[in-house]
Amino acid sequence: MEKIYFHLPTKIYFEKGGIEKYLPEIKNYGNKVLIVSGRHFIFKSGLFERIKRILEKERIEYSHFPEVLPEPDTENVEKGVKFCKKENCDCILAVGGGSAMDVGKAIAVRSKNPGKVEDYFGEKEYENEPLPVIAIPTTCGTGSEVTRYSVIVYRKENTKKTIRSEKIIPKLAILDVSVLDTLPPNLIAATGMDAFSHSAESFLSIRKDKFSEIFSIESLKLLWENLQKAVEGDEESKEKVFFASLLGGFAINKTGTIIVHGMGYSLTVKYGVHHGTANALLLPYVFEYLYNNGYREEIEELNKIWGNVKNLKEFVESLGLPVRLRDVGVKEEDLDELTGLARVGCERALKNMKIKEIDFKKILTSAF
Ligand SMILES: [Fe+2]
Known part of the structure; x- marks a missing residue:
């Protein structure tokens, strides 16, 4: 038979209502969570309130970066990196479609490593281990909750570039279909x-x-x-x-x-x-x-x-x-x-x- 290489380090919960049930596990990954999301859906859908309630009940500290653009570029990521460092977060909770997860992964790399986001396009060695990423996808498309890719717009070349590394594959993914109710x-x-x-x-x-x-x-x-x-x-x-x-x-x-x-x-x-x-x-x-x-x-x-x-x-x-x-x-x-x-x-x-x-x-x- 042909050779096979399969590596999937993501713990996956696929369950309606899974956010309430499994998000408390986030404590296993860090002391202070940075929620990374877009500007609107997380609020309009009521998802932010849901997440906030769980984190507060579990006494988990968090900050929120609700600034991810629909087509995030390197500048958007750097803004998040700055915020993450200022808030001393050590764990990323990416909530959203592909963009939020892409930015979450890129922040995870850059917050722990020097230089600029574009230095990490392609498959690079990292000086330091990226922050752990937890993903709650809110669309039915990207699959980013289990991939080693972070796709970011690179304006200099009018295209998108990809950070690729097994180190940015989310550690935990909660797929709770109730998030599609408001999509x-x-x-x-x-x-x-x-x-x-x-x-x-x-x-x-x-x-x-x-x-x-x-x-x-x-x-x-x-x-x-x-x-x-x-x-x-x-x-x-x-x-x-x-x-x-x-x-x-x-x-x-x-x-x-x-x-x-x-x-x-x-x-x-x-x-x-x-x-x-x-x-x-x-x-x-x-x-x-x-x-x-x-x-x-x-x-x-x-x-x-x-x-x-x-x-x-x-x-x-x-x-x-x-x-x-x-x-x-x-x-x-x-x-x-x-x-x-x-x-x-x-x-x-x-x-x-x-x-x-x-x-x-x-x-x-x-x-x-
Ligand atoms: Fe895609």
């Missing part, structure tokens, strides 16, 4: 498609193995069957989609993503398109291209789930998400620049692929 349907669709993209891209990565394959296939089946119903508000389907996003996290933690994510970054940075929406939009065109350029066998395998690669666009459309670049503000004259940005954004992705030459312009033109 708007369009975000269930977009983040669900992010998970879909993780699992589909993972399956095409040259770094996949038997483990990651099992996770990505199961995740895709669950999403294909449940995402639409989840968007319509069905409780059971929401829980399945939430689970599927966790599985997608396992898959990409091993394999990384490929060019859907790499190409999507510039849509987010340049046009403000939601990360999941960007992936959802590009995925059908990328997969159709790859089907005809070296990935027929793999995609035939996935066609067992979704029938035909041509069905992907209809699926995305049925979720109420845009399916053409022109629908998200891209102009025809932008395509050359986007092609250049795709090349930069996909440098890393290409390392996970068996073909090294991609006609980005062709994919972008068809997506336009």
Whole structure:
């Protein structure tokens, strides 16, 4: 059999009401918690009150950094680092979607290590062990609660860069589906498609193995069957989609993503398109291209789930998400620049692929 490497140090609780039940365990990881979150959802959803009540009841000290931007950049992280040091926190509780967890992980690294956030892009050695990260995901997409990635916008290059290290994988993840009660349907669709993209891209990565394959296939089946119903508000389907996003996290933690994510970054940075929406939009065109350029066998395998690669666009459309670049503000004259940005954004992705030459312009033109 093929070689397998599997490392997952995250203690996971997947349970409705799990926040009340398991958050007290955070005492095992530090003396003062830094809650890292976005500016609105944590308050509007009532989640902050819930967390506060638990921490106070357990007499756990905490500070709150509710400043994470929807697309956090290096400056946003540095602000958090400063706050974390000032407040003397020794443990991070990241509450939110991918952005909060990305920033939480980056603060964990930088608070204990000198220099700038950008010094830690890529896979670096750390002088000091990062702070422990505990994650409470509030969307059904990123899988970041179990991954070694922290993705941060790097304005100098108009793209996103990734900090990668097993040392930033959260120690504890609490997946409590009740957090999805207040997530708007369009975000269930977009983040669900992010998970879909993780699992589909993972399956095409040259770094996949038997483990990651099992996770990505199961995740895709669950999403294909449940995402639409989840968007319509069905409780059971929401829980399945939430689970599927966790599985997608396992898959990409091993394999990384490929060019859907790499190409999507510039849509987010340049046009403000939601990360999941960007992936959802590009995925059908990328997969159709790859089907005809070296990935027929793999995609035939996935066609067992979704029938035909041509069905992907209809699926995305049925979720109420845009399916053409022109629908998200891209102009025809932008395509050359986007092609250049795709090349930069996909440098890393290409390392996970068996073909090294991609006609980005062709994919972008068809997506336009
Ligand atoms: Fe993603």
